[in-house]
Amino acid sequence: MAVPKRKMSRSNTRARRxxxxxxxxxxxxxxxxxxxxxxxxxxxxxxxxQYDGRQVVQPA
Incomplete structure (x- = not known):
């Protein structure tokens, strides 16, 4: 399994997100x-x- 060699910086993490x-x-x-x-x-x-033509919830 591949493991990152270095911790990803905060700026790179935020840029990716x-x-x-x-x-x-x-x-x-x-x-x-x-x-x-x-x-x-x-x-x-x-x-x-209504949902799919039938009453399922009382309207608010």
């Missing part, structure tokens, strides 16, 4: 015809509480 970027959440329309508000994929709609 600076490349880790997050991506924006993909939003899609709610499948409820009365709602149609944007919501994250694979998540119950926060405004109407």
């Amino acid at each position: 600076a490349q880790w970027k997050t991506s924006a959440v993909n939003l899609q329309e709610c499948s409820n015809k009365a709602c149609r508000k944007p919501k994250p994929q694979h998540v119950a709609c926060p405004s109407c509480g």
